Amino acid sequence: MNNIAWLNALETPFLLIDEFRFQRNIDRLYQRTEALGSRVRPHLKTLRSIEAGRYLLKDANSPATVSTLAEAEAFAKAGYTNLLYAVGIAPHKLPRIANLIRNGVNIHILLDSAEQAQAVVDFARANSVTFSVFIEIDCDGHRGGIPPESDALLALAKQIDGNGATLTGLLAHAGESYACRTDEAIRAAARAECEAINTAGRRVRALGIACPELSVGATPTAHFAEDLTGVTEVRAGVFTTFDLVMKNVGVCTLDDIALSVVSTVIGHNREKGWVFIDAGWMALSRDRGTASQAKDYGYGLVCDLYGSPYNDLCVTITNQEHGIITLPVDSGLAVDHFPVGTRLRILPNHACATAAMHQHYQVLKSHRNAQETWQRITGW
């Protein structure tokens, strides 16, 4: 008999990771990517946790992506040495990067403008350090980066490489793929992402610059790409836990979602068919990512404590420390189905945003449902 009494004993609200699903999600993407001849450079931003990272990074030199220098420094301290800081570099952050390099960390920085490149070159010369740089390529107009066909790309590559920096790679992110409505649209986004990075790579390499890494990725395209020719690495972040947004995009099923918030019923409004829980936006986050999708889950889908979802039962309103579950009129459910003290699990719209509201995570281990606690790296 397995023991999950601890799910009923811990103070609520708390964030729960289901290790079995977490591991299954990792295996799925790693096997898929490796079968296509590439490798995963996981983005660690969702959980920002060393304990979680150990499931993704086999050895000290395994490639990883981070979104803050706080993560880079914490993973470096834990012994990991191949870290891509995938946010455009601000010049005032170069001293922290240089410190990591001096400590033997192979940290890569990202840029897409001549002014950033000049700051890097100047700092490198003044401080006798050599930076490893990725240039961001724009594949879909989502955010930053420069077009793969642009003259600016070649100028930037020449400005960087050999001038206190090595151009290690090019990076594209198909951020628009989160808005795709069909599998075929995601496949097309994946093709466009790969084509952009290969076009950019050919042009830079024609200058005589090695530029060994061609990096692509977003969770949807990573799961739908059919051909990764030329692509040396695939980045994805939220795939380890998935969430309701990714379920709506079609990348996972509800059963794949490995992250939930455990909460307790604290009251009712019988007239309105409301059940109050102690998970408000402080525990669930303010993210309403499913609001613009075909299926809107409010602030999250309600499951019982064992993780089975109630059909269409959502947290519809949140205050800071209150969540309100509205019972659908035709659901056959009454507030008495959820007495005060009942524990429920809430599946999140956006796992990255929900995880960000917690300083630690409780992990339901596959082996005998044991408990483990993982710490989150906080701050910047």
Place this chain on the structure above:
Amino acid sequence: MNNIAWLNALETPFLLIDEFRFQRNIDRLYQRTEALGSRVRPHLKTLRSIEAGRYLLKDANSPATVSTLAEAEAFAKAGYTNLLYAVGIAPHKLPRIANLIRNGVNIHILLDSAEQAQAVVDFARANSVTFSVFIEIDCDGHRGGIPPESDALLALAKQIDGNGATLTGLLAHAGESYACRTDEAIRAAARAECEAINTAGRRVRALGIACPELSVGATPTAHFAEDLTGVTEVRAGVFTTFDLVMKNVGVCTLDDIALSVVSTVIGHNREKGWVFIDAGWMALSRDRGTASQAKDYGYGLVCDLYGSPYNDLCVTITNQEHGIITLPVDSGLAVDHFPVGTRLRILPNHACATAAMHQHYQVLKSHRNAQETWQRITGW
């Protein structure tokens, strides 16, 4: 010459509190409430910080409101003894409440149902402890509570008082006042809140129960109430810092907003007129509270580093660690006005949500613009 060089030196993004505005906001509400013959029981949930609380709580017995037991325990440890935990009590939280009582803390719990009351009475008897209870009164259908005219109120008061618990007070929260569009509408909400609590108070006291405290409050009604007869205390939380939602409601001006996020420009998309900053939703929060108001500020209003707002310049899109400022076509601003490395302050939609994304706050002190750091109490 005052020195604010530290605003340019600290790592970004960081949360900044302007002490001068913070103190001015506190003085305004305290003077107003005391002139009306009542007193403020500040809600500490916005900043959840002992250092911030010292500006609000004159002595150890000053009344305060908290939203989590983590705050209650931290403020108790700091010596504060009059704490109202203003979230409906879940029975499994009673042992932590009892521990506080045994340590000499006058902590008050909130409930609105017979099943909660029964759990309190049972626990009190079994553990030889006496709880101090507030009953929640519904004044506007916003969330929980029972109607002031209901039989349920009298039944609940009798169920509690003298049975392992003391009925210390009644509590109403005019949560719907956040949606008011005119000053007169807020004044009406304040009248309704006071009327509800006085009605409930008269009926409970007619039973021979002392029930000394009649507590009302929400930041809008607290600032617009004209008559607090019978009301012994007024609760408000976000008033210490205010935010863009409160500016839109009409409770404060832009110049009163005491909380901002300091961020650095990290890139541009010239074609789209986009300026990228290193404050994404991790630093600003996902709160879009102004989206449903007359003036939508996106994810925040952009100011220069000295706090002067740019007219209509907002963070329009956020990713986890990227914010995108879209330059309005008719603004006369070009991306070159904001070179990489420029520091900007962003005023938040909702101060409670933005503060929740940070573990500590930097404080710009009134005296010589000195720097101080306040810690946030985290978790539950």
